[in-house]
Amino acid sequence: MRTEIEKLRALIRYHEHKYYIENEPAISDPDFDALMKKLEALEASDPGSIPPDSPTQRVGGGAELGTRFQHRNPMLSLNNSYDESDLQEFGDRVHRLLEGAPVEYVTELKIDGLGVSLTYENGRFTQGLTRGDGEYGEDVTDNLRTIRSVPLRLAETEPTVPSVLEVRGEVFIPKHRLDEINAQREAEGESPFANPRNAAAGSLRLLDASITASRPLDIFVYTLNYAEEFEFATHTESLENMRRWGLKCNPHTACHKSIEDVQTYYQHWVEKRHELPYEVDGVVVKVNQLSEQEALGTTSKYPRWATAYKFDAQQAITTVEKIGVQVGRTGTLTPVAILKPVSIAGATITNATLHNEQEIQTKDIRIGDKIVLERAGDVIPKIVRVLTADRTGDEITFKFPEQCPACGNPVQRTEEEVAVRCMNVGCVAQLKRRIAHYASRDALQIEGLGPATITQLVNKELVRDVADLYALEVEALSKLDRMGVPSAHNLVHQIEQSKMASAEKVLFGLGIFHVGETVAELLIENFLSLDALSKATLEEIESVKGIGPQIAESVSNFFSHNQPLLGKLREAGLNCFTVVAAPTQPQTSQTLDGFFSGKTFVVTGSLEGMTRSEASNEIKSRGGRITSSVTSKTDYLIAGEGAGSKYAKAEELGIPILTETDFFAKL
Ligand code: IVH
Numbered sequence: 117m118r119t120e121i122e123k124l125r126a127l128i129r130y131h132e133h134k135y136y137i138e139n140e141p142a143i144s145d146p147d148f149d150a151l152m153k154k155l156e157a158l159e160a161s162d163p164g165s166i167p168p169d170s171p172t173q174r175v176g177g178g179a180e181l182g183t184r185f186q187h188r189n190p191m192l193s194l195n196n197s198y199d200e201s202d203l204q205e206f207g208d209r210v211h212r213l214l215e216g217a218p219v220e221y222v223t224e225l226k227i228d229g230l231g232v233s234l235t236y237e238n239g240r241f242t243q244g245l246t247r248g249d250g251e252y253g254e255d256v257t258d259n260l261r262t263i264r265s266v267p268l269r270l271a272e273t274e275p276t277v278p279s280v281l282e283v284r285g286e287v288f289i290p291k292h293r294l295d296e297i298n299a300q301r302e303a304e305g306e307s308p309f310a311n312p313r314n315a316a317a318g319s320l321r322l323l324d325a326s327i328t329a330s331r332p333l334d335i336f337v338y339t340l341n342y343a344e345e346f347e348f349a350t351h352t353e354s355l356e357n358m359r360r361w362g363l364k365c366n367p368h369t370a371c372h373k374s375i376e377d378v379q380t381y382y383q384h385w386v387e388k389r390h391e392l393p394y395e396v397d398g399v400v401v402k403v404n405q406l407s408e409q410e411a412l413g414t415t416s417k418y419p420r421w422a423t424a425y426k427f428d429a430q431q432a433i434t435t436v437e438k439i440g441v442q443v444g445r446t447g448t449l450t451p452v453a454i455l456k457p458v459s460i461a462g463a464t465i466t467n468a469t470l471h472n473e474q475e476i477q478t479k480d481i482r483i484g485d486k487i488v489l490e491r492a493g494d495v496i497p498k499i500v501r502v503l504t505a506d507r508t509g510d511e512i513t514f515k516f517p518e519q520c521p522a523c524g525n526p527v528q529r530t531e532e533e534v535a536v537r538c539m540n541v542g543c544v545a546q547l548k549r550r551i552a553h554y555a556s557r558d559a560l561q562i563e564g565l566g567p568a569t570i571t572q573l574v575n576k577e578l579v580r581d582v583a584d585l586y587a588l589e590v591e592a593l594s595k596l597d598r599m600g601v602p603s604a605h606n607l608v609h610q611i612e613q614s615k616m617a618s619a620e621k622v623l624f625g626l627g628i629f630h631v632g633e634t635v636a637e638l639l640i641e642n643f644l645s646l647d648a649l650s651k652a653t654l655e656e657i658e659s660v661k662g663i664g665p666q667i668a669e670s671v672s673n674f675f676s677h678n679q680p681l682l683g684k685l686r687e688a689g690l691n692c693f694t695v696v697a698a699p700t701q702p703q704t705s706q707t708l709d710g711f712f713s714g715k716t717f718v719v720t721g722s723l724e725g726m727t728r729s730e731a732s733n734e735i736k737s738r739g740g741r742i743t744s745s746v747t748s749k750t751d752y753l754i755a756g757e758g759a760g761s762k763y764a765k766a767e768e769l770g771i772p773i774l775t776e777t778d779f780f781a782k783l
Contacts, residue, residue, distance in 0.1 A: 121159070129267070155172055169269040194418050196398075197423045222401075223372060232285060232320070244259070277361050286338065294309065336364060354406075402422045431488055434489055447537040452469055484511040485506075615689055664744070712735050
């Protein structure tokens with residue numbers, strides 16, 4: 117028999133569900149508040165026995181930021197389609213791989229928020245993780261608990277709920293609430309969030325859950341990832357069950373028998389998406405039969421059974437007010453257009469990169485020009501063209517500086533005449549960028565070390581190189597502007613965590629000219645440790661298959677000047693100096709790998725179906741090797757749109773060239 121208190125909790129859960137999940141309140145707000153007050157009063161008489169899933173227990177604790185947990189299986193991303201022919205190609209591929217069996221597709225809105233995973237054990241919400249790097253996510257359980265549409269306990273249904281359930285979904289902030297939050301942030305002297313997605317991510321990753329609780333976060337659950345003892349035949353069936361268990365799924369889901377029907381659904385949302393109270397950046401198309409999903413499988417990055425059919429980039433017209441110049445971590449000067457602020461797709465855009473001097477000349481961009489600006493999803497805004505007909509004659513042609521705007525040193529032009537560089541290694545602008553790169557997601561992933569903090573650390577000379585980060589203490593950090601004691605603690609914790617990074621991440625993080633992620637991986641694969649690499653001769657580095665003379669020289673040069681820096685990193689206790697990478701086993705695989713295995717590939721130009729790094733991962737997962745430059749050792753060049761000098765080099769050396777279509781066929 118349920119006690120009175122349990123009945124009251126169940127009643128409140130029911131009303132929460134009606135209000136937050138079904139959007140159909142069954143009682144008035146004051147009546148609901150009265151029920152909550154009554155429950156609080158009853159619980160107060162025996163505070164020791166309040167269960168964690170009581171409706172009164174939403175706020176408490178905060179994100180265990182930095183505590184990462186491995187996902188049950190990777191949280192993959194989605195491959196994108198941008199137009200009808202991409203969609204058709206997706207459909208054709210599914211059809212081909214399923215050998216012509218009739219396919220049913222499900223379409224859903226692609227919510228623009230933050231992907232999370234939620235675990236329920238015996239019906240109780242026990243763990244919430246961010247997507248993180250896809251393999252490990254950050255613990256945000258306490259913050260997710262504050263979201264009213266996340267049930268703390270699943271609805272009791274027949275047959276009962278799975279003993280373990282893991283679902284995945286998107287946390288977001290409704291469009292109209294962003295202005296409110298930003299007004300409040302500005303009043304408190306904080307910079308506004310650029311778009312609802314940043315606002316959702318920022319709010320979910322707060323140390324103090326009571327602040328998260330004050331943010332209007334919401335969720336849509338879209339994947340049933342694991343349900344012990346339950347098996348469903350289709351994705352739609354799993355959605356129905358998740359709804360039954362009280363989880364909030366988006367209502368705009370549809371089933372289609374053909375790709376043509378999918379196109380119609382997409383077209384409908386192209387027109388209607390602005391009427392939705394939340395930001396959507398496309399439509400997700402999924403194969404409905406779970407057995408077919410399984411047969412199609414996944415690549416290392418995304419499932420073959422789904423695609424994100426993105427909405428077109430949104431455009432706006434604005435004016436170039438100024439052209440500024442930024443100094444990158446290797447000293448490259450990049451011109452940036454400072455724009456009259458304009459809003460596109462929910463974000464206020466104030467500047468756009470102009471890449472290099474040549475780009476300004478080719479597009480003939482002048483100060484004062486009216487321009488067409490475009491923003492596609494989370495891609496940085498770009499200037500599409502100048503509205504030359506609107507020129508008044510007062511526009512000013514930009515003259516590229518001859519001195520570094522940060523340190524005043526004369527700049528140098530590289531041989532190819534595209535990049536202009538400041539060669540002063542002591543330039544503070546470069547140092548700030550190097551630190552930002554070291555802390556970035558693909559390198560040591562030090563969250564909370566943003567540009568404003570880096571600027572202060574460098575200006576106050578608390579940090580003169582990346583190794584100085586490890587000597588930072590809470591006391592000094594908490595004195596920085598906009599950094600309280602909790603944030604300082606968090607930052608120190610994050611910096612400490614970064615010591616666990618692998619040697620290739622650290623090598624990439626050092627920001628050596630020409631050493632991207634692929635080259636860093638290749639070098640560590642061959643030398644096994646940073647120490648060994650740092651002691652290698654130029655010849656030894658150059659003898660690595662895939663490392664050309666330019667890279668070898670840059671690496672060798674770096675280590676000959678930076679032994680003291682390495683010494684400081686070793687002393688700071690970075691893991692990669694004590695743990696040596698295991699030699700990688702040659703990749704073996706059961707399927708169509710024969711073609712790629714053991715061969716060396718260069719990928720150049722832009723591929724339509726995937727990014728270059730996705731293509732590289734596909735090749736690596738089939739036992740192939742990726743290098744960055746075309747040499748006589750290259751087996752194949754994969755050339756996408758706009759392939760340039762590498763294409764010419766491959767032709768010159770007689771190296772076979774694969775088009776994107778050839779490449780996909782081999783995959
Ligand atoms: S399904 C294997 N469905 O979009 C990936 N994702 O760009 C399964 N997203 O990481 C994801 N709405 O965070 C799926 N209806 C939806 C979605 C959705 C938004 C996000 C998700 C994913 C990202 C990929």
